[in-house]
Amino acid sequence: MASKNVTRMDLAEAVYQMAGLSRHESAELVEQVIGKICDTLATGETVKLSSFGVFTVRDKGERVGRNPTTNVEVAIEPRRAVTFSASHVLKAHVNRPK
Numbered sequence: 001m002a003s004k005n006v007t008r009m010d011l012a013e014a015v016y017q018m019a020g021l022s023r024h025e026s027a028e029l030v031e032q033v034i035g036k037i038c039d040t041l042a043t044g045e046t047v048k049l050s051s052f053g054v055f056t057v058r059d060k061g062e063r064v065g066r067n068p069t070t071n072v073e074v075a076i077e078p079r080r081a082v083t084f085s086a087s088h089v090l091k092a093h094v095n096r097p098k
Contacts, residue, residue, distance in 0.1 A: 008034065041082055051089040058083055 008030055015026040037055065040047050047055040058081050065076045086094075 051087055053084055053086040053090055056083050057081070
């Protein structure tokens, strides 16, 4: 079964169909929501979307990795990673019978 990715334009089209905004307004709204989520995560804050899930930022420390091809050790720089935990409502929705 081939999967389809949902794009920003797909979301904007859904907003257009459901909310009655113009296509331009719908696209702008989607961009604003995504931008707000990104900006909030960039400051290290948590984003909680009720009945959907929680986005959090984790600080990962420096560590030593290994190139699987050459088996050479490489230092991996510290970084921040975004994690997502699905709500029980989302999990139930995904796992319900078709």
